[in-house]
Amino acid sequence: MGSTIMIDPVTRIEGHSKITIQLDDAGRVVDARFHVTQFRGFEKMTEGRPFHEMPSITARICGICPVSHLIASAKACDALLAVTVPQTARNLRRIMNMAQITQSHALSFFYLSSPDLVLGMDSDPAKRHLFGVAQNAPQLAQDGIALRKFGQQIIELLGGKRIHPSWIVPGGVSHPLSREDRDTILAMIPEALLRAQRTIAWYKTTFGQFTEEISAFANFPTLFMGMVNPEGNLSMYAGRIRIVNAEGEIVADQLEPATYQQWLAEAVEPDSYLKSPYYQPLGYPEGIFRVGPLARMNIIDRCGTEIADQEWSEFRALQRGAVSSSFHYHYARLIEIIYCIERIRNLLNNPEILNDHVRSFAEPNAFEGVGMSEAPRGTLMHHYKIDKNGRIIWANMIIATGNNNLAMNKGVCQVAKQFVRGEKIEEGMLNRVEAVIRTFDPCLSCSTHAIGQMPLQVQLLAPDGTVLDEKFQA
Amino acid sequence: MNQPTQARIFTLKIDGVDVAAREHETILELAQENNIFIPTLCHLEGLTEFGGCRLCVVEVQGSNRLFPACMTTVTEGMEVTTDSERLRVYRYMILGMLFSERNHVCSVCVSNGHCDLQFLAAKLGMTRVEMPYLHPSMVVDASHQHFIMDHNRCILCQRCVRVCGEIEGAFTKGVMGRGASSRIIHDLNGAWGDSKTCTSCGKCVNVCPTGALAEKGKSAGEMVKRRDWLPYLRSMQED
Numbered sequence: 001m002g003s004t005i006m007i008d009p010v011t012r013i014e015g016h017s018k019i020t021i022q023l024d025d026a027g028r029v030v031d032a033r034f035h036v037t038q039f040r041g042f043e044k045m046t047e048g049r050p051f052h053e054m055p056s057i058t059a060r061i062c063g064i065c066p067v068s069h070l071i072a073s074a075k076a077c078d079a080l081l082a083v084t085v086p087q088t089a090r091n092l093r094r095i096m097n098m099a100q101i102t103q104s105h106a107l108s109f110f111y112l113s114s115p116d117l118v119l120g121m122d123s124d125p126a127k128r129h130l131f132g133v134a135q136n137a138p139q140l141a142q143d144g145i146a147l148r149k150f151g152q153q154i155i156e157l158l159g160g161k162r163i164h165p166s167w168i169v170p171g172g173v174s175h176p177l178s179r180e181d182r183d184t185i186l187a188m189i190p191e192a193l194l195r196a197q198r199t200i201a202w203y204k205t206t207f208g209q210f211t212e213e214i215s216a217f218a219n220f221p222t223l224f225m226g227m228v229n230p231e232g233n234l235s236m237y238a239g240r241i242r243i244v245n246a247e248g249e250i251v252a253d254q255l256e257p258a259t260y261q262q263w264l265a266e267a268v269e270p271d272s273y274l275k276s277p278y279y280q281p282l283g284y285p286e287g288i289f290r291v292g293p294l295a296r297m298n299i300i301d302r303c304g305t306e307i308a309d310q311e312w313s314e315f316r317a318l319q320r321g322a323v324s325s326s327f328h329y330h331y332a333r334l335i336e337i338i339y340c341i342e343r344i345r346n347l348l349n350n351p352e353i354l355n356d357h358v359r360s361f362a363e364p365n366a367f368e369g370v371g372m373s374e375a376p377r378g379t380l381m382h383h384y385k386i387d388k389n390g391r392i393i394w395a396n397m398i399i400a401t402g403n404n405n406l407a408m409n410k411g412v413c414q415v416a417k418q419f420v421r422g423e424k425i426e427e428g429m430l431n432r433v434e435a436v437i438r439t440f441d442p443c444l445s446c447s448t449h450a451i452g453q454m455p456l457q458v459q460l461l462a463p464d465g466t467v468l469d470e471k472f473q474a
Numbered sequence: 475m476n477q478p479t480q481a482r483i484f485t486l487k488i489d490g491v492d493v494a495a496r497e498h499e500t501i502l503e504l505a506q507e508n509n510i511f512i513p514t515l516c517h518l519e520g521l522t523e524f525g526g527c528r529l530c531v532v533e534v535q536g537s538n539r540l541f542p543a544c545m546t547t548v549t550e551g552m553e554v555t556t557d558s559e560r561l562r563v564y565r566y567m568i569l570g571m572l573f574s575e576r577n578h579v580c581s582v583c584v585s586n587g588h589c590d591l592q593f594l595a596a597k598l599g600m601t602r603v604e605m606p607y608l609h610p611s612m613v614v615d616a617s618h619q620h621f622i623m624d625h626n627r628c629i630l631c632q633r634c635v636r637v638c639g640e641i642e643g644a645f646t647k648g649v650m651g652r653g654a655s656s657r658i659i660h661d662l663n664g665a666w667g668d669s670k671t672c673t674s675c676g677k678c679v680n681v682c683p684t685g686a687l688a689e690k691g692k693s694a695g696e697m698v699k700r701r702d703w704l705p706y707l708r709s710m711q712e713d
Contacts, residue, residue: 048614050622056582056694164581169693361691389616389667390690 002030005420009037010434017442019433021416032416034409034437036274043395051077051364051386056166058382058397062443063163064107067100067155068375068400069382070168071237076382077170079258079369080390083360089172091347092358094237095185096158096168097373098340101236102192103151104376105293105333105340108441109199110144113330116435117206121213122428140202143195147337150192154344157181172359182348189345193307196341200311200334210327216418217436218326218411221246223279223289224298225403227374230254232301234308234339236374242299243279243289248321250299251279257372260381266398276405277398288410291378291403292440293332298322305346308339326411329439364390375400377441401442411436486552495548502530502543505556512556513565513594515572515683516631517544520704521640524632527572529565529594532556540564562598569595574605575654576612577626583685584697590683591629608654615660617667620690621679623658628686630656634678641707646672658686677704 002025008018021032042061049057055073059066071093078085085093115128118137127135134141152162158177159165167174207214228242229235241255255263267276267284278287289295297316303309312335318328347353364386371382378400385394415436419429482497488510495504500523505512515527523544531540535553543556555561572578572591580586612625630649635658638647646669650659660666679687680699688697 050614050616050624050690052691052693053582053584060581166586166694166696169696170691174693174696363691391614391616 002027005430007430007434010437017437019412019437021420021433023420027421029413029416029420032413032433033271034405034412035272037272039273043397046392046395049392051080051384051390051392052170054382054384054392054395055168055170056164059164059166061397061399064443065100065104065375065377066164067096067159067168068373068380070165071097071373072371072375072380072382074168074170075238075371075373076369076384077371079371080364080366080384080386081171081360081362082365083171083362085172085360086355086357088176088352088355089358089360090238091350091353092158092173092177093168095344095347095353096155096165097237098344099151099154099158101151101374101376102337102340103148103155104441105337106144106147106151108376108438109330109333109337110141110148112441113435113438114140114144116431116438117203117210117330121432121435122426125427125431128431140199143199146195147192147199150188150341153188154185157185169359171361174359176356176358177353179354182353186345186348189341193338193341193345196334196337197307200331200338203331203334204314207327207331212418213432213435214325214327216415217432217439218407218414219324220410220414221324222407223251223282223287224295224322225279225289225291226296226299226379227372228253228300229304231304233304234296234300234302234336236340238373241372241379244299244322246322246324248298257381258370260370260372260383260398264398266402272405274405275398275402276409277403278406285406288406289403290326290407291400292329292376293336294323294326294329295378296374297332297335303335303339305339305342308335308342311335311338326407326436326439329441333441377401377443378403399443401440404440404442408437408440408442411440484548484550484552486548486550486554488554489556497548499548500544501532501541501546501548501552501554504548505543505554510556512543513598514544515590515594515629516633518633518681518701518704520701520708521633521636521681524636527568527629527631529568531561531564533558533561565598566600569598569600570603570605572629573600573603574607576608576610576628578684582694583627584688584692584694585627585685585699586695588695588698589685592684610654615666616690617665618669618672618674618690619667620674621666621676622688622690623660623666624686624688625657626686627684628658629684630658631683632658633681633683634658634687637677637681637704641704641711642673642675642677644671644673644675647678 002023005021006018010017010019016038017036019034022030024030042058046057054077055070058069058073061069111130114133118133119128156162159167223243223245225243227235227239229239243252245251263280264277265280269276278284279289303312315331315335368385373380380400381398383396384392387393412433415433419432484495488505493508502512513529515529516524525542525545528542530543532543533555534541580592615623635647639645646660648659650657650663660669661671680701685697
């Protein structure tokens with residue numbers, strides 16, 4: 001019997017998880033698994049609540065991307081009301097969603113991952129954090145903090161507070177945008193754009209040093225899924241689903257979000273609270289797909305804004321077909337930051353954004369509603385059923401991070417096999433195993449809501465790490 | 475209030491300050507006239523006093539027991555203390571019990587920012603609930619076309635019961651059960667939407683101190699209640 005290496009907890013990610021790496025007698029990696037060790041249970045918890053409360057309740061799933069849940073939830077509630085949300089409200093929601101994506105991407109890239117990129121995968125872990133980056137590359141750290149602030153300030157200006165604003169409501173938004181706030185945001189745009197462009201220019205000179213990581217960081221063929229608008233452009237708020245394969249060919253296009261159960265299914269693994277969605281026509285686990293920035297850059301025909309499109313063309317030249325290494329999530333994230341800033345500017349420059357008709361009112365007109373949007377980490381789905389009085393009787397949430405679960409597991413295994421050598425385990429090797437998870441920027445606290453299926457796993461380890469006994473409690 | 479003009483005038487002290495009061499006036503009314511804060515939840519101007527929440531307890535010199543300010547009328551020479559360490563401990567405990575008894579989650583509540591219970595918790599410096607939460611499983615009554623009754627947020631102050639009977643005259647709302655298992659009910663414990671007596675006037679919703687009674691379709695923090703009409707309705711009835 002070989003031994004088990006446990007990385008517990010995985011650091012610099014959002015939420016709690018551990019990784020177990022199984023070694024054989026010769027010290028070679030046999031298998032590696034990614035376990036999400038926390039449980040939230042919002043699907044069960046929301047049963048019986050009036051559906052109008054769903055956006056604010058489900059926003060509490062996450063303190064980093066509450067806006068993403070507000071949007072997916074409000075869209076599901078819009079479907080229950082069966083109303084047309086005013087165009088201005090849709091655009092205001094778009095702006096908040098893109099501010100959210102900007103701040104979350106900035107958090108992922110600068111705060112969580114840039115220490116590996118600036119200081120090196122093998123650098124001293126005691127200094128491998130944002131403060132280490134601030135010492136070695138102060139401009140980069142400043143840009144990161146400023147971009148996160150940019151996104152958070154827009155959220156605050158629109159919704160009244162940075163975390164869990166209750167501004168996005170079923171039928172629209174609760175109040176219109178004032179002229180002063182619009183001008184404040186517009187004034188912040190040039191500097192944010194400059195910082196984002198400076199960062200991507202730096203990144204393009206840097207990622208060449210990571211060829212070995214690029215080749216092994218969850219670098220395998222999968223499907224990619226995300227939302228596109230009717231023209232096939234990048235769309236973060238509304239649109240239909242497109243799925244492309246590893247060759248970059250479109251497998252399915254313009255899938256209606258409300259029909260997701262016909263093409264998406266969720267598998268449950270015994271050792272993780274996180275469910276594993278897969279593309280149903282290909283079955284499990286062949287239907288493995290990835291979502292998020294990398295997937296979005298792979299599925300679209302173009303971004304739809306000037307600077308982002310130039311960067312996107314360069315990005316797509318990295319590889320024929322779809323860009324397959326998850327290391328390039330970082331790159332894709334930076335392009336999306338640029339896209340979001342440009343798009344916010346374009347939306348604000350339309351005078352209609354100040355229109356004060358921003359909410360439609362109705363009693364519930366449908367008993368079932370699906371809301372889908374692009375969160376920073378990928379496609380997010382909320383699906384509710386209500387009784388005739390408007391109380392939730394059933395809820396299903398497929399969280400962006402969950403969509404990447406199969407790929408994260410496979411990626412952990414690939415990296416472990418490539419970098420971990422049993423004779424002498426070094427910290428830098430294990431850091432790479434964590435770093436592959438970081439490329440996906442998982443938000444684990446968001447993503448675990450199933451109930452009643454997760455068995456408890458207990459491992460008994462000898463001092464040398466040998467697994468002596470293992471029990472599963474169903 | 476509203477006593478005949480020949481009412482006797484008493485002089486007494488509240489928190490060491492000499493004040494004059496009309497006969498039959500309660501300590502709470504007198505304190506409010508003199509801008510002295512006494513926390514209350516079940517009291518609402520325009521409704522008969524109920525003395526249920528016990529938050530308004532005060533100390534009266536010469537007695538070791540505590541007196542509810544809303545139910546205790548003034549007497550000549552009385553010396554009242556409205557704020558002391560002992561009173562703070564009791565009020566804090568009462569609030570803690572109210573919070574722990576049901577499922578109060580301010581952040582997602584329709585009345586967030588407009589709630590009497592939340593206001594008092596902040597005012598009295600409540601930073602945590604020291605009693606274990608009971609987490610009762612309570613079903614939301616959403617059967618009424620316009621309103622929602624969420625028992626999770628009810629503190630049983632019975633303002634709704636009183637306004638329904640005393641002002642609207644419908645007597646739709648009542649209380650069933652005892653102690654922690656008490657519930658606000660409609661008619662003979664039927665669904666609110668099926669009530670034959672409810673006039674859908676909405677007075678109960680507006681007097682409710684928390685988000686227990688709310689208009690349908692409100693999202694978090696959107697339920698702002700109006701109560702300024704209540705004393706006028708009451709005085710019109712009395713005229």
